[in-house]
Each structure stands twice: as C-alpha cells, then as structure tokens.
Amino acid sequence: MTAKPALAPGLTPPFAPQEPIAPSWLARPAIAVAPDLIGCSLVRQWPDGRVLRSCIMETEAYDPGDPACHGYRRRTARNSSMFEGAGVAYVYQIYGLYYCLNIVTGAANSASAVLIRAVLLEREPEDWPDRRPPRKTKPDPLHRLGAGPGKLCQVLAIDRRLDGIPLAPDQALYLEHRSPAIAQAWQARELTLAQTTRIGLSQGQDLPWRWYWAGSPAVSKLDRTAQLKDARSLRSL
Numbered sequence: 001m002t003a004k005p006a007l008a009p010g011l012t013p014p015f016a017p018q019e020p021i022a023p024s025w026l027a028r029p030a031i032a033v034a035p036d037l038i039g040c041s042l043v044r045q046w047p048d049g050r051v052l053r054s055c056i057m058e059t060e061a062y063d064p065g066d067p068a069c070h071g072y073r074r075r076t077a078r079n080s081s082m083f084e085g086a087g088v089a090y091v092y093q094i095y096g097l098y099y100c101l102n103i104v105t106g107a108a109n110s111a112s113a114v115l116i117r118a119v120l121l122e123r124e125p126e127d128w129p130d131r132r133p134p135r136k137t138k139p140d141p142l143h144r145l146g147a148g149p150g151k152l153c154q155v156l157a158i159d160r161r162l163d164g165i166p167l168a169p170d171q172a173l174y175l176e177h178r179s180p181a182i183a184q185a186w187q188a189r190e191l192t193l194a195q196t197t198r199i200g201l202s203q204g205q206d207l208p209w210r211w212y213w214a215g216s217p218a219v220s221k222l223d224r225t226a227q228l229k230d231a232r233s234l235r236s237l
Contacts, residue, residue, distance in 0.1 A: 014122040015041055015053040020168070021175035023087025026105045030061035033105045034114045035193055035211040039186065041176040042101075042119055043169075044156045052125055052156065053176070054146055058118035058212035058219045060198045062102075064111045067203035075111075081164040082111045089173055091153070091163040098150030099159045103167065103175070117199075117210070119146035120218040121155065128155060148220040194226035 062069040070079040081090040085108035106112030146152035194214040
C-alpha cells in the first residue's frame, strides 16, 4: 500500500467533490488565475465512468505580451485553443513525446493561459500499471506521479485529443474550487505559496510567473530563492 505523503493542513486524499469552476472565474489575466488555482482540483473523467481528482500544486502564467507565450506572434493550428477564451483546455506536445495541459484564461482572442506544472493525485489510476513507461524500473510514489507537466499528462492520459475541450463537468476535464479545509488553512496563513521564475524558457526567463505550494514534495522543482506569499498578499497580485 502506498504511503500518503506528509503535506499540509486540509490536503489528505481522497479529495471530496467541490463546486466546479466556471469560465467566468477564469476570465481574468493569467497572472491572477495562476496562483489562485493552487489548491484547486483538476478532475479527469473517462468514458467508462472512472473519475480521478488531483490537487493542483504548481502553475505558470503566460499572457499575450509575454515572448514565451505560444500565442505571442500569431494564431496557428497548434495554438488555436489559446484564443478561444476562458474555460478551455489547451494541450500541446513537446519533444514529440510529452504533452502539457494549459487552462485558457482571459478574453477570447487574447492568448492567455496557465500551465499546470504539477498535481497531487488522490490515488493511482487503475490502469497505470499497464501504461507506466517501460523504462521505469521503480514506480514513483503517489506524490511524484504528477510532479511535472509531462508526467501529469502521462498519468492522467491527457493528449491532443483533449485540446480545445470546454472545462465542464460533462467533459473529460474540469476544475473545482478549493475545499473548505484548504481554504481555511490558506486564510489562516497555515499554507503559503512560493513565487519564482518559470522553468525551461529561452525568453521571458526573468518574469516571476511560477507559483507552487511551498514545501510540498509534489511539485516539479523547489526553488530556494522563491518568495513566499500568504493568502492575503496574493490579493494584491
């Protein structure tokens, strides 16, 4: 049996269903939505009725004036979903191998999105032993299965077929608000966010538009130079 990682107040799998996040909540600049998504749930649903929740642990923001944004220059077949407006999934492939999931934010035609960099799964997918990459000789612990944008898409079976879908409860992917326990811990300053620069970019490297759950073992990479933000300070972002 996989041991549960020691994380923080309010974060104990399994995760109970919460209020779905509406497109109107996402219709804000990416730099405002990205920190607010930490602690919210990403819900994956399969046609056979399986449902798996994961807690969002790490995000990065990309906006229209950002040279690292895929929609910075123009709309293309690859990035078209970024221009559809808030509440849509934008999924792209990197290195011809891995996929990355983005939550489209802001207004239509603005190319604004939040990259989901890491999640904590409530449990391992039932079919994961059969889908696990063959190069893996030792299985990852539960809190590392979604610790990276490519890893979370792999374990949740997210690929280009989900690009452009609306994030809604009747779809394969949707979002839910923070649970009352997480929200209470956040407001009590028992939980903090780390804010730092984004990872793996050749442009816009200096922008501090990456946020993660401070001290969590479920994030892709910790940064000792990151600034810590509590819930009240985030209101001014």
